[in-house]
Amino acid sequence: MSVTSVQIPAPEPEHSGLSKFLSAAFYALCSFLIIIVNKTILTNYRFPSYMFLGVGQMATTIIVLYAAKMKQTIHFQDFDRSILYKIFPLPLFYVGNHITGLASTKKLSLPMFTVLRKFTIILTMIMESKILRKTFPSQVVYSVCAILLGALLAASSDLAFDLEAYTFILLNDLFTAASGVYTKKKLGSEELGKYGLMFYNACIVILPTLMASSYTDDLQKVIAFEHWVTFTFILYFLLSCVMGFILMYSIVLCSHYNSALTTTVVGAVKNVAVAYIGMFVGGDYVFSWLNFVGLNIW
Numbered sequence: 001m002s003v004t005s006v007q008i009p010a011p012e013p014e015h016s017g018l019s020k021f022l023s024a025a026f027y028a029l030c031s032f033l034i035i036i037v038n039k040t041i042l043t044n045y046r047f048p049s050y051m052f053l054g055v056g057q058m059a060t061t062i063i064v065l066y067a068a069k070m071k072q073t074i075h076f077q078d079f080d081r082s083i084l085y086k087i088f089p090l091p092l093f094y095v096g097n098h099i100t101g102l103a104s105t106k107k108l109s110l111p112m113f114t115v116l117r118k119f120t121i122i123l124t125m126i127m128e129s130k131i132l133r134k135t136f137p138s139q140v141v142y143s144v145c146a147i148l149l150g151a152l153l154a155a156s157s158d159l160a161f162d163l164e165a166y167t168f169i170l171l172n173d174l175f176t177a178a179s180g181v182y183t184k185k186k187l188g189s190e191e192l193g194k195y196g197l198m199f200y201n202a203c204i205v206i207l208p209t210l211m212a213s214s215y216t217d218d219l220q221k222v223i224a225f226e227h228w229v230t231f232t233f234i235l236y237f238l239l240s241c242v243m244g245f246i247l248m249y250s251i252v253l254c255s256h257y258n259s260a261l262t263t264t265v266v267g268a269v270k271n272v273a274v275a276y277i278g279m280f281v282g283g284d285y286v287f288s289w290l291n292f293v294g295l296n297i298w
């Protein structure tokens with residue numbers, strides 16, 4: 001008589017509070033720095049293509065991770081046809097998040113950019129409850145409602161209203177929420193892991209983004225851009241490419257140790273500093289008392 005043993009999957013390990021805090025702080029710092037750098041490139045230097053800037057960040061991610069894999073510093077699954085099934089639909093959300101984020105950074109003042117990013121929180125909460133079956137205490141729901149109230153108040157009195165910019169930022173909110181929730185879901189795949197997610201995401205979306213840049217004549221504008229001979233611009237551009245990779249890593253790391261909603265809220269907390277600095281940096285914030293009060297509520 002033989003007995004068949006059944007292996008029960010081990011529950012997900014509980015991460016320490018220090019790991020959760022450090023990963024969240026790392027993400028907040030990276031997100032803060034890249035917004036300032038991208039704003040300088042797209043607004044101050046008037047770089048003509050946010051899509052090409054995204055291509056540079058994706059290319060940096062691919063090069064760094066591939067070199068690390070070749071040196072066996074990191075490990076993730078080699079490519080096969082199952083990769084597309086395992087990672088889909090994350091690449092769609094990733095490229096949408098990347099492009100709409102850069103576009104809205106270019107077209108909006110930093111304070112209004114950070115305010116309108118608050119809608120990501122409620123979208124993340126809804127998606128986590130529907131897709132990951134998470135529940136939230138009433139205190140969390142009330143806090144999110146207060147944040148949205150401040151965001152709506154500030155947006156209602158934005159003297160520099162731009163319909164195209166608002167469309168980009170609201171799409172960015174949707175893509176960010178979907179990307180965060182599905183990143184958390186896909187991190188359960190042991191074969192891919194966080195490095196595999198980052199590498200194959202970038203590999204899948206870099207060519208379509210480059211083709212879109214060429215199709216819209218952005219590539220020709222980039223080639224003719226006058227500041228390629230300016231040392232400070234080149235420094236900012238390379239810094240943005242490297243920071244794009246580091247930011248992606250910090251998002252995946254924070255999502256690994258925390259919930260998708262926590263990752264989103266960390267971004268919102270970081271944006272408090274961005275909003276106030278943006279009133280003085282960039283030169284595109286239009287002051288009004290109602291808008292300023294709304295900024296402070298959230």
